[in-house]
Each structure stands twice: as C-alpha cells, then as structure tokens.
Amino acid sequence: MKAYLSIFRVHFISVLQYRSAAFAGILTQFAWGFMLVLMFKAFYQSNPSAFPMGLSQVTDYIWLQQAFLNLFAVWIFDHSIFTSVTDGQIAYELVRPLSLYKHWFAKTLAFRSARTLLRCFPPLIVALFLPEPYGLSISQHLPLFLLTMLLSTCLVIAFLMLIYISTFYLLSSTGIRTLVMTIGDFLTGGIIPLPFLPHSIQHVIELTPFGLMQNVPLRVYSGDIKEWTIIFPQLFWLILLIVFGQLFMKNALTRVVIQGG
C-alpha cells in the first residue's frame, strides 16, 4: 500500500508543475461554462416547464462539471500510459514488485486529482458569486455529493483502465480513444445532462456504468438525486470493473510483446 501511495505522491507532484497548462484549462472551462449557461438560459426563457430540471439545478451541474472536468471526463487520458506500452517503457514497470493494475490506477488517480486541484477553484469561486440562477448554489447535500464524487472518480478510472489495457492488443490506441471520447462523453452526460434525454434512452444508460459516473454527483449536489442508495449501483459497477480489469490485465501480460530494444 505504501508503494502505491508513493507512486500517487510522485505523480501528483509532477502534474502540479504544469501551471501554464492549468491556466489555459481554466480559461477554457470558464468560456465553456458561460456558453452552456447562456444556451440553457435561452431554452428556459422560451418554456421553463418543458425541462426535467430547474435552471439553477442545470447551472449547478454545468459549473461543477467544468470545475471537476478532470475527475469526471472519460476522454481525459494519461497519455504516458499509452506511450509506455508502445515504446517499451512498460518493461521498467514490470520489473517492480508491484501489480501493474494498481500501479496504473494510482497513477491515473494522481494525474486526475492533481489536475483537478490545480483547476477547480477559480471556476467554483467565480460561479459561487454569480447571480441566481446563473451561478453555483450552496448544496444541502454535501456529504453524499462528496461520497458519490469519490465513487464516480474511481468508476471512471476503472473504466479507463480497460482502455489502457486494450493498448496491449492494439497497435495504436487512437481509434479506441476517439470512440470513447465521443460515445463516452455523450453517455456519461458530458454533452447534455442525462435527464434531458428521452426516458427510454435514459433508462438504458442508467443500467450501464456510464450513467453512474458524473451523472450522479452532479445531480446529487443540487438535490435532483436525493436517495443515498444510489451508491449501491456505483459500488456494484466499481467492483465489477475492477475485477474484470484485473483479469484483462493478467491475460494481456501473458501475451504482451514489448516493442523496441
């Protein structure tokens, strides 16, 4: 355990060094956040009763999504993992007395949380001061929000692990990355919140792990989801994906071909 904590620490520290990337990210998230808020405002002005969530719940969703983009977005990859497989650097990770699955998990968690820590505060603070209903309200459900946020973060990583491991079988990860980027972003509610989709589609998505990623904490925050039992399906999928990922990894490593050298 100590080893994985140290891995987490080293990667966390190294990501924290990239300040200008973080600054650029913050600007993008502001621009994107304002654009979405204005877009939804226009919709709500025409007919507020036609929508499944209140405008202030939607703006909470948008600002949190922008602030925690690096925790929740399924299309943000730690590229060093892909390159380590393709350029043979992976050999060094395999000569350590560590489980490669846990190693990558710790690394990805560090990568995502460090990036989030660097970027989340400016959007959160600014959004808190924006006038109602455009800004971020103070949540009445913070404990459940934090718990589901943690579970979602792990769930996203457990899913991404499958993409990382598939690089062992594929020559290039570009294809699968693009696929995840578009389909995954839609299914998790990255493009529009899932309640805005037709009910039938929404129900199907909620049966998959995608419906339990950012969809849950972002809606728990504003009270759109109140039942704490939502953590059970999250836990179920988390355990399932981790078990499957470890088996997948085991199989990948017996047939891995280390390129180069």
Add this chain to the structure above:
Amino acid sequence: MIELQQIQKSFKVAKRTAGFWQTSRALFQKEYTQIDALSDITFNIQPGEMVGYIGPNGAGKSSTIKIMSGVLVPDSGTCVINGLTPWKNRKEHVRNIGVVFGQCSQLWWEVPVIDSFELLRDIYDIDQAAYRQKLNELSERLTIGDLLTTPTRQLSLGQRMRCEIAASLLHSPSLLFLDEPTIGLDAHSKIAVRQFIQELNHEHQTTIILTTHDMQDIEALTERILLIGKGRILLDGSLKDLKQRQQDHTQIVIEAVHGNFQAQAGLTLLEQTAGHYLVEVDTQQLSLAKAIESLAKQLEVTSLTVKQPTAEELVVNLYQEFEI
C-alpha cells in the same frame, strides 16, 4: 542460480507489400510471418559470475533479458532463477533483481533524482537505515551526490546513466541485468561505469549479465561470453578461448628499408605500400618464430609488430564464422 532450458519465443509479424491494393486487402485478411526470436536458448550461470551476452542486432539478446526479468513470457522452455520462474512468480522474483535497460529510463522524468530513489525505496520496501547506507555508498561510488536534487530531464546522458545504475541497486539485488549500459556514453563515463560494475561484482558478489555492442565493455568486464545468433547460443566460453580459437592466422606489420618479399607456404602478403608490409602467417603451417626469421632474412626490417586481434575484430570474425 540461473538455469535456462530450451527457451523459445516467436513473434508474429504482419506481412504486407507496399501499395494501396495490398493495404486494402490486409484490412480483411492479414498475413503474418512467424519470426523465431529465440529458438533454443539453454545456459547456466553460477552466483557471482559476470557474463557478457553478445550478438548482432536482432539476435535475441534483449528478449532473453526480458524473459529472465519476468517481463516477457516465452512460448516454451523453462527458466529458473533462484528457484523461481520469472513470469510465474514475477513479483517475488523481481525483488532480487536489478535491471538497467540502456534505451529507456527508470527515473521519473519530471522530479529530482532523489524523489525517484525514495519512490523506489517505498516500492521495494527498504528500511530507512539500509536505504541511507546504500544511498551513501552508491552516491560516493558513482559520484552522483551533487546530482540528486536535479530533475532527471536536466541530466546529461552520462550523469543519467550513473543515476540509473544506482537506482537499479538500491534494493541490493543479488542479480543485475545490464542491457547496453554504456550506450551513447563518452569515454570517461564508460570507464567510470565499467569500474563501478567491476567493484560491485568483486565486493558484493553480485551476479551480472551484460549485453552490449561495445567490445571494450566485454574485454574490461567479463570472464565469460555467451554468443547468441539466430535465436540460439552459438558459443559459450571466455574471451581467451575466443582469442585462441582465432590465433591460427596472425598478422605481422613490418616497416623495412629495402628488400624483397617472397611468398612461401604459410606466409602471405596482404598489403604493400612503400616500405610497409602487412603479412599474414598461418601458424598451422609455419610457426611464428620461423616466419619472423624468414622475414628478417628477406627484408631489412626497421620495425616489426605482431598484431593482436582486438575484441572487436574477434567478434566480427565470429559473426562471419557463424554467418549471423
């Protein structure tokens, strides 16, 4: 300590000729050729030995090292190192080995070297006192004390390689694999690295397996050489054996004022420029002493040198001999 028996590994390589149609066809039906990287590798290595593992590019050196370090799983054959099979007991096995792959880095790029070392300390669960002691020893021996606070990305290649070697030894492994440790280093750094490896082997009886293309590494370091080619071990012996094997043809360089060279049995002229002769003696037909005597009669010799083949030449000859 290390026993490899009939290790085999083949790779599938996609085969396709150039051109649009061939490429389109390959979308539906891929053709593969089987490349036998290792077809039958068998050898034993005793504890404390220092072995040079040589062979041309693509001979399977790195594949063997990767199998022995638990990274690659062979198709068949057995490999037992300290009683463990590397790919089956990977985590247990790698605790006792240190590895340096000269082409990659095991240090974390963005952080100071010391941070990488401390991470390795935690990964191998080395206790603080032992770690301190080892770190002091290594930083003194490899003169890296001043580099520890520098981020890896800012180190020169020579500096980095010394840090890499230190990193591979922090957990005091009994077996060290060095895959081209001197690649790209300047003469000074090479000598420093070699000297350190030698001391390590003498003082800690660390078993060392070294692959390299630099024959000076082999000459300076290893008693025993394993030559691999076409996926099998072609030769297992000492550098001395190798030299003896090729001593049948000795070359002599002569500077002479005047005289006439006459070819005779066992004596051939390879090169002649004004006053300079390069002669080859076939010692099976004519002893070296006789050859020199006869040469001295024919030519008024001002200088005479018996050429010793360099390790480099020995290996080139070997590669030719085995057609690899």
